[in-house]
Amino acid sequence: MNRLWFLLTFGLIGTAILVSLGVWQVQRLAWKEGILARIEARIDAPPMPLPATPDPESDAYLHVTVSGQIAPEQLRVLVSQKNVGAGYRIISPMQLDGRKVMVDRGFVRTRDAVAAPPAGVVTVSGNLQWPQETDGFTPAPDTDNNIWFARDVPAMAATLGTAPILIVAKDVSPSDTPPTPFPVDTSRIPNDHLQYAITWFSLAAIWVGMTAYFLLRTPRSPAQKD
Structure with a gap:
């Protein structure tokens, strides 16, 4: 009986941790997509004169x-x-x-x-x-x-x-080719949060399956069988 409770508790805690990591990555994905949308909007905005003292933080893109x-x-x-x-x-x-x-x-x-x-x-x-x-x-x-x-x-x-x-x-x-313009875009900004979320949720599913397997494989006492 104690072994069953241990496996069940261990399985639930592990699943909760893995699911929470997956949810966190989904939240990070939404955050990163918001940043990329703001960068794209700035890249494609109408051009303006060069500021007198451009700031690397506030004037990027x-x-x-x-x-x-x-x-x-x-x-x-x-x-x-x-x-x-x-x-x-x-x-x-x-x-x-x-x-x-x-x-x-x-x-x-x-x-x-x-x-x-x-x-x-x-x-x-x-x-x-x-x-x-x-x-x-x-x-x-x-x-x-x-x-x-x-x-x-x-x-x-x-x-x-x-x-x-x-x-x-x-x-x-007038045209300056070659070279060919290689303009700024967001394709080279990493955004791997979806893959991370899928990984954590997949591990959670595997953890649930392994927990169920060990629970079913655990011998029960005669009283429990009756």
Whole structure:
């Protein structure tokens, strides 16, 4: 009898814990989807002038439009694009009235040459971004071959002599191709909460099944059989 109560209690507690973890992940999923919806709304909002002092927290993904001259200098950031393969993001300085910022002009394949930016004044429409792409395992830039392995905004700004402001281009007028614009979207923001929820709920179902199996396999006393 004591063994039956132990198995039943252990099974109920384990099931409750696993189900609560699944519910928590469902709540996290709703929270993350709300964040992604707000980011998408900001990405697609009508463009506005570049703020005087953009803030990495409050102005991330802000849709802006600027006009100025894109300098020929460039940094190449190694990336891979689905269905295309390896290539580079091309980061160039852009001189505005009174300040200089960086523009992520877009993507070129590793085997393709990068055309010079359009001469004269150009207009760039794009989104502000301060990507968090570096960690302790990110290699240092290969300055001899001009290959970077992440968009490190402060380090790139120091190299190009600009403010630590990066505009990821959606559109450049006159046209600046190649590179091809590689605009900001939410597809690369991880959202695995649904998979986690399914995992926890599946484990809860397995736990229930195992508990039932052990309860049925536990021998009962003759009095219990009667």
